[in-house]
Amino acid sequence: MMRRKRGALTVVLLIVLAMAGCAGDAVNDASPPEEPGLAEHAAAIALEIEADPDSTEQILERYGLSAEEFENMLLEISEDEAMREAYTALVGD
Numbered sequence: 896m897m898r899r900k901r902g903a904l905t906v907v908l909l910i911v912l913a914m915a916g917c918a919g920d921a922v923n924d925a926s927p928p929e930e931p932g933l934a935e936h937a938a939a940i941a942l943e944i945e946a947d948p949d950s951t952e953q954i955l956e957r958y959g960l961s962a963e964e965f966e967n968m969l970l971e972i973s974e975d976e977a978m979r980e981a982y983t984a985l986v987g988d
Contacts, residue, residue, distance in 0.1 A: 938982050
């Protein structure tokens with residue numbers, strides 16, 4: 896079970912790294928929509944938890960995260976100004 900949770904977090908981090916690596920590429924109007932970034936992913940989880948705090952454990956489990964992994968995700972976001980602003984814009988103050 897823990898291996899699956901780590902796998903999901905790894906996938907999210909790989910998506911973020913891939914997006915960062917492509918940041919300088921020219922944008923093609925025909926390109927498919929980008930996957931959500933780390934801030935957007937964390938905001939979606941946070942909004943679900945806010946809507947139903949009693950189901951926090953089940954929500955995190957559905958996303959393949961432990962409470963500690965979600966905390967680490969939020970910490971990583973808080974340390975990056977652009978991600979912090981994106982997260983705050985999605986969840987509010």
